[in-house]
Amino acid sequence: MADLATPPGSAPPAGTAPDTGGRRDFLTLATTAFAAVGVGAVVWPFIASMNPSADVLALASTEVDLAPVPLGQAITVMWRGKPVFIRHRTPENVAAARATPLSQLIDPATDESRVQKDEWLVVIGVCTHLGCVPLGQKPTDQRGEYDGWFCPCHGSHYDPSGRVRKGPAPLNLAVPSYTFMTDTKIRIG
Amino acid sequence: MSIGLHNSEFKNPVIRWVDSRLPLFTMMQKEYGTFPTPRNFNYFWNFGALAIVSLMIMILTGVFLSMNYTAHTGYAFDSVERIMRDVNYGWLLRYVHANGASMFFIVVYIHIWRGMYYGSYKAPRELLWMLGVVIFLLMMATAFMGYVLPWGQMSFWGATVITNLFSAFPLVGGHIVTWLWGGFSVDNPTLNRFFSLHYLLPFVIAGVVFLHIAALHVTGSNNPLGIDPKGPQDTIPFHPYYTSKDSVGLMVYFIVFAVLVFFVPNMLGHADNYIPANPMVTPTHIVPEWYFLPYYAILRAVPDKLGGVLLMFGSIALLFVLPWLDGSPVRSMRFRPLSRIAFLLFTVNFFVLLYVGGKPAEEPFVTISRFSTAYYFAYFLVILPLLGRIERPLPLPESIARAVLPRGGGPIRMAATAKPMEKA
Numbered sequence: 001m002a003d004l005a006t007p008p009g010s011a012p013p014a015g016t017a018p019d020t021g022g023r024r025d026f027l028t029l030a031t032t033a034f035a036a037v038g039v040g041a042v043v044w045p046f047i048a049s050m051n052p053s054a055d056v057l058a059l060a061s062t063e064v065d066l067a068p069v070p071l072g073q074a075i076t077v078m079w080r081g082k083p084v085f086i087r088h089r090t091p092e093n094v095a096a097a098r099a100t101p102l103s104q105l106i107d108p109a110t111d112e113s114r115v116q117k118d119e120w121l122v123v124i125g126v127c128t129h130l131g132c133v134p135l136g137q138k139p140t141d142q143r144g145e146y147d148g149w150f151c152p153c154h155g156s157h158y159d160p161s162g163r164v165r166k167g168p169a170p171l172n173l174a175v176p177s178y179t180f181m182t183d184t185k186i187r188i189g
Numbered sequence: 190m191s192i193g194l195h196n197s198e199f200k201n202p203v204i205r206w207v208d209s210r211l212p213l214f215t216m217m218q219k220e221y222g223t224f225p226t227p228r229n230f231n232y233f234w235n236f237g238a239l240a241i242v243s244l245m246i247m248i249l250t251g252v253f254l255s256m257n258y259t260a261h262t263g264y265a266f267d268s269v270e271r272i273m274r275d276v277n278y279g280w281l282l283r284y285v286h287a288n289g290a291s292m293f294f295i296v297v298y299i300h301i302w303r304g305m306y307y308g309s310y311k312a313p314r315e316l317l318w319m320l321g322v323v324i325f326l327l328m329m330a331t332a333f334m335g336y337v338l339p340w341g342q343m344s345f346w347g348a349t350v351i352t353n354l355f356s357a358f359p360l361v362g363g364h365i366v367t368w369l370w371g372g373f374s375v376d377n378p379t380l381n382r383f384f385s386l387h388y389l390l391p392f393v394i395a396g397v398v399f400l401h402i403a404a405l406h407v408t409g410s411n412n413p414l415g416i417d418p419k420g421p422q423d424t425i426p427f428h429p430y431y432t433s434k435d436s437v438g439l440m441v442y443f444i445v446f447a448v449l450v451f452f453v454p455n456m457l458g459h460a461d462n463y464i465p466a467n468p469m470v471t472p473t474h475i476v477p478e479w480y481f482l483p484y485y486a487i488l489r490a491v492p493d494k495l496g497g498v499l500l501m502f503g504s505i506a507l508l509f510v511l512p513w514l515d516g517s518p519v520r521s522m523r524f525r526p527l528s529r530i531a532f533l534l535f536t537v538n539f540f541v542l543l544y545v546g547g548k549p550a551e552e553p554f555v556t557i558s559r560f561s562t563a564y565y566f567a568y569f570l571v572i573l574p575l576l577g578r579i580e581r582p583l584p585l586p587e588s589i590a591r592a593v594l595p596r597g598g599g600p601i602r603m604a605a606t607a608k609p610m611e612k613a
Contacts, residue, residue, distance in 0.1 A: 047368075050382065056372045076469060081374035083469045126374075129494060131353035132346065132471040152473045153350070154489065154550050170494050 061189030063181070066120065074137045076125060079188045083125035083133055084176060085149070085162070086186075093160040094118050096147070100159065107172045111161040114175050122186065123162035123173035127151040134158060134173075149173070220406055225424035226431055227412035229593045233307075234410070234431070235438030236300035241398065242439060243293035248391050250286040251335075254279075258338065260384035262377045265340035266465045284454040285446075290332050291457045292446050294480035297325060305511075306532060308520030309411040315512040317404040322508045324397050329481070331390040334383040336478060337375075341462030346475050348375045348383070354488075357498040374468060414592055415520030416585055423589040474549060482546030483539055487565065489550050490558040500562065507569045514569055516577030524583040528576045535568045 062079045064086065069075050074087040087093075097111040115121055127134050129151065135141040136149035136158075144150030144157035146165045151158075156167030163172040178188040197208035197215060208214040257276050259268040272279035301321070304310055310318035337348045352369050356362040371378030409418070418424045425431075449456070457479055461472045477485050484501050491497035507514070522529040542561045548554040586592035 050371055051368050052370075052372050053378070056376075056378065060373075078469065081372060081376045081468055129353075130350040131356075132350065132475065133469060151471075153471060153475050168492055168494055168497070 061187055063185065063187045065185050067184040071119075073139070076137050077188070079124075079176065084188055085121070085123050085125040085137060085173070087121045087160070089119050089121055089160055093147070097159060097161040097163075104165075106164050106166075107170065109161075109163060109172055114161050114163070114172070116178075116180060120186075121160070121162060122175065122178055122188070124176055125149075125173070127153065127156055127169055128164065128171040128173065129154050129156055129167070129169040220427075221432075222426065222428045224406070224427040225418070225421070226410055226427045227418050227589055228423060228425045228430075229412050229414060229589050230410070230431065230434065231413050232434075232438055233299070233303040233413075235435050235442075236296050236303060238435040239296045239438060239442050240293065240300055242442070243289060243296055244391065244394060244398065247286065247289050247293060248395070250282050250289060251388070251391065254282050254286055255384075255388060258384075260338070260381050262340060262380055262466070265338060265380060269339045281450070284450045287458065288446065288449040288454060290335065290478075291449070291480065292442070293328065294332070296442070297328065298480075301325065301508075302536065304411075306522050307411055307413055308415050308515070308517075308522065310512045311515065311518075311520050312512070313408045314404075314411065317401060317408060318512060319509055320397055320401040320404060322505070324394055324401060325508075326505065327390055327394045327397065331387060331394065332478065332480065334387040334390075337380065337383045338387060339462060340380065340466045342464040342466055342470075342472050343459045343462040343475070345375060345466035345468065346471055347477055348379065350475060351477075352379075354498050354501075357495040359495070376468075411520060412589060413521060413523065414586060414589055415524070416589065419588050422594075476547050479543070479547070482544075483542035484546070486542040486546030486558045487562045489546070490555070490562040500566075504565060507566070511569065511573075515573045517580065517582070519582040519585065524585055525576070525580055526583065527580045528573070531568060531572045531576065534564070538564045538568075 060080055062077060062084075064075075064077050066086065066088070069086065069088045071088050072090050074085060076083045076085055078084070089097075094111065100111075102108040102110065114123075125133050125137070130153065132151050132153035134144075134149035134151040134156070136143040142150045142152075144166075146157055146159035148158040148160045148162065148165075150156070151167065151169065154168050156169035157165045158169075158173055159165050161172075162175070164170070176188050178186050180186050194209040195212040195215065197205050197212065199205045199208050199214055204214055254272065257268060257272050257279060259265055269283070272283050274280075276282075304318060304321070333347070333351060337344045352366055352375065355365045355369065358365065367373065369379070370376065371382060412418075459476065464472075476482070484504060487504050488497045488501040491500055517525065517528070519525055522532055538561050541557065542565065545554045545558045545561065
């Protein structure tokens with residue numbers, strides 16, 4: 001192949017070793033790599049355009065007044081298009097949640113690590129299995145075997161700390177990032 | 190006839206003028222007119238043509254529906270109701286489109302069953318079969334996204350559950366789901382992109398169908414005996430024999446279609462989808478459309494999330510490698526006494542999965558779905574590979590003509606290209 005690398009009738013450039021094919025391979029690799037980077041650069045905007053846009057990201061926080069929620073009751077608020085469960089827990093709820101040994105949990109986490117104030121539990125109301133909204137917010141709802149929430153889609157049970165106790169769901173109900181702005185007002189997000 | 194022009198055999202001067210410059214007429218005559226086709230097709234061989242008709246009906250009604258549909262969470266549900274009530278013949282377009290999806294899947298399921306029973310996936314038709322599986326996957330994606338568009342409760346929660354399947358994958362799962370949604374839940378960006386892709390994918394399907402048929406016209410069709418045609422006595426021209434046979438099946442297809450559209454247009458749907466989507470309330474019993482139920486049953490049969498998702502995708506991925514799982518050189522199950530029983534059980538098992546997939550996730554359905562899932566995988570991974578080695582097939586006929594003509598069609602005339610008789 002070396003003889004073909006040089007056009008017939010032209011002398012090999014002075015000072016270069018006879019071409020053994022290495023230079024041709026280098027050019028092929030470099031050109032291919034350049035084309036691959038180019039394709040990646042062109043594809044990226046298309047892929048990225050499908051990720052959440054600036055206006056979607058801008059709607060990422062919600063303020064909630066907790067004062068009207070009586071003890072033992074719960075409210076559901078919308079945050080990023082998802083329901084967020086806020087439950088005003090009774091001392092019994094808290095005691096039950098804290099008495100549970102971690103060894104019994106599918107996704108071990110202490111109750112303390114999941115709340116900022118003992119009586120207020122704030123979790124994203126989306127089942128970690130396949131995204132249904134569990135029942136248990138209304139007093140008339142089925143709350144499952146652990147007095148928390150019950151997902152009707154595939155039968156996961158959650159406890160008053162929002163931790164999964166039974167069923168196909170692999171993880172506890174997620175705790176969103178939130179801050180207490182006053183004693184009875186929080187901002188989620 | 191100057192050099193560079195196709196030597197057309199058409200007499201009509203206009204057709205001849207076009208054909209000599211772009212030999213479409215010659216191609217159609219060759220591929221659909223005189224195309225030599227095994228003479229022993231039964232009615233199962235109607236279903237490829239019926240599938241194409243289904244695709245054309247779906248594209249036609251879909252294009253017209255989109256003229257009145259609004260892909261926005263605030264308007265989608267109402268725009269569909271407007272199509273039903275105010276748009277001239279909108280109800281007809283929508284019911285034909287919705288039931289057409291069911292008809293398309295019925296036809297394609299029978300078409301796949303035909304291929305599996307008569308061994309149409311075996312050499313030399315492996316690629317043809319795999320292109321078919323690609324079409325099947327594209328159909329499922331298209332149907333799923335189409336069902337989201339009316340933005341009813343089942344649309345919304347079906348979309349939520351199915352997109353959440355991807356969250357099962359470790360590390361990247363959550364990012365994939367956010368990317369699919371274009372947000373943090375199924376919402377307006379999701380609806381918009383699903384509409385866009387639902388419009389695009391049928392044309393991709395049409396492209397793959399073209400490849401599927403192109404591959405078919407290289408190998409030629411399989412037939413109920415599963416043996417290769419050995420000469421002209423074994424084949425007949427596609428037209429008029431199979432154009433007319435397909436027409437008979439097409440009439441039956443239209444009768445079934447018309448009964449669905451005009452008498453029970455909502456039988457295969459769910460009443461919940463006439464409730465507008467509500468992201469805060471999940472319906473108590475979520476089920477996908479009937480054509481996804483067997484796979485949904487497999488998903489729910491596994492108590493582990495990632496395991497269920499992998500098994501569900503695996504149940505379809507297995508179809509891609511079916512030509513290599515079944516080692517038997519005999520194509521048609523008519524000559525495979527054991528495989529035939531195993532496959533008929535597989536068929537019954539598929540209906541069992543379809544049934545339990547539509548039931549709540551409780552006993553006895555969970556246990557049934559586990560046994561059925563086990564048989565589904567055992568058929569592909571254990572039974573077929575094993576029977577390919579140990580099964581003793583029945584003797585194959587000498588030729589198609591010998592087997593199906595009254596006096597065996599006279600002496601066998603071997604075509605120049607005919608291969609020697611296969612030994613089983």
